[in-house]
Amino acid sequence: MSELSPRQRAWVEVYPTAIEANCRLLCRQLVTGCQLMAVVKADGYGHGAVTVARASLRGGASSLGVATLQEGLELRDAGIEAPVLILSALPSPEDLRHCLEQRLMPTLSSLDEANTAAAVAAERGNERFPVQLKLDTGMARLGGEWQEGAQLVQSIRTLPQLELVGLYSHLACADELGDQLTHLQLQRFRSVIEALPDGGSGLCCHLANSAGTLQDPRLHLDMVRVGLALYGQSPADHLGLDLALQPALAVKARVSLIREVPSGSGVSYGHRFVTSRPSRLAVIAIGYADGVVRALSGRIDVLHRGRRVPQVGNITMDQIILDATDVEELTVGDNVTLLGQDGDDCIRPQDWSARCGSIPWEILCGFKHRLPRVEI
Numbered sequence: 001m002s003e004l005s006p007r008q009r010a011w012v013e014v015y016p017t018a019i020e021a022n023c024r025l026l027c028r029q030l031v032t033g034c035q036l037m038a039v040v041k042a043d044g045y046g047h048g049a050v051t052v053a054r055a056s057l058r059g060g061a062s063s064l065g066v067a068t069l070q071e072g073l074e075l076r077d078a079g080i081e082a083p084v085l086i087l088s089a090l091p092s093p094e095d096l097r098h099c100l101e102q103r104l105m106p107t108l109s110s111l112d113e114a115n116t117a118a119a120v121a122a123e124r125g126n127e128r129f130p131v132q133l134k135l136d137t138g139m140a141r142l143g144g145e146w147q148e149g150a151q152l153v154q155s156i157r158t159l160p161q162l163e164l165v166g167l168y169s170h171l172a173c174a175d176e177l178g179d180q181l182t183h184l185q186l187q188r189f190r191s192v193i194e195a196l197p198d199g200g201s202g203l204c205c206h207l208a209n210s211a212g213t214l215q216d217p218r219l220h221l222d223m224v225r226v227g228l229a230l231y232g233q234s235p236a237d238h239l240g241l242d243l244a245l246q247p248a249l250a251v252k253a254r255v256s257l258i259r260e261v262p263s264g265s266g267v268s269y270g271h272r273f274v275t276s277r278p279s280r281l282a283v284i285a286i287g288y289a290d291g292v293v294r295a296l297s298g299r300i301d302v303l304h305r306g307r308r309v310p311q312v313g314n315i316t317m318d319q320i321i322l323d324a325t326d327v328e329e330l331t332v333g334d335n336v337t338l339l340g341q342d343g344d345d346c347i348r349p350q351d352w353s354a355r356c357g358s359i360p361w362e363i364l365c366g367f368k369h370r371l372p373r374v375e376i
């Protein structure tokens, strides 16, 4: 066993109490009777799926959403019993068999997929297989055509091996300023529900992601599927800033070396930065192989005891370099914060994504497993 502390070099701090508090806060925003599914795909957006799942369930989430079978199995292996929906397609009968055994709900997009699921359930005898049906109302990704939605629901309901527990769709533009599509998607989705002989009773109908949840309570329906907001990040600058969501993660690293260089020294690969004065450079043991996006080279600061220190030159695979000339107190072994709160200042995933043509979702799930997760 290694005796090394996980905080030797660089690490991700995760705050489960922030996730729990965010979940509780979001649940309070929902219309009466509406439930919250915590979306914990991509290893809980880089925070650790099991940690996030447990914190969300404590905070009032009633179910969990993942993208892959493997992610669902990880939750079951950890002893988590809550309902789990697999949000991506699982076309292979083998995968569906695992779902049934582990009580993971697959997403169906067609009658063909429903027949495959029914055949898998039939092999196991009398057990009914809980499934959900997804409809496409404007995303053009997964889901059956919404125009055929009511017919699809009726056909699936005739299969005795399946138990259709949910009907859902996904919003394409809910985080865009001046979004016109979301209400059209809602209208299409509602028209399917209204065309069902029983008006969709007994079906859990859901449409909203974080942006939809924060945008308009009319989108809440029976359940919302919340990812980004759970992690304390708002999906757009015009959404959710009035809520006191707490960032649930910080990325930190240690100063591994300090060097003094004369004016005119080129720094890092390609010498994209050249010192214009005698300078004190600090080398930090984290790089793009950890998820510090290389396109941010020379465009970010890190925080040291609440003070900003600029990163200079190209970000390399395993190290970045700071210009610490004006920060005399910075020394070898000190911690710096790349993302998250430090003193009164905070650097958000949005601050990075806006500077490298990305989105906060991609920044968060970009932190690699080389960075140990430390729960605080």
Ligand SMILES: *Cc1c(COP(=O)(O)O)cnc(C)c1O
Binding pocket: 039, 041, 087, 170, 208, 209, 210, 211, 225, 226, 227, 228, 229, 235, 361
């Ligand atoms: C990822 C995902 C969500 C969560 O989206 P956020 O914008 O992070 O809230 C919801 N629904 C589906 C189908 C998803 O794939």
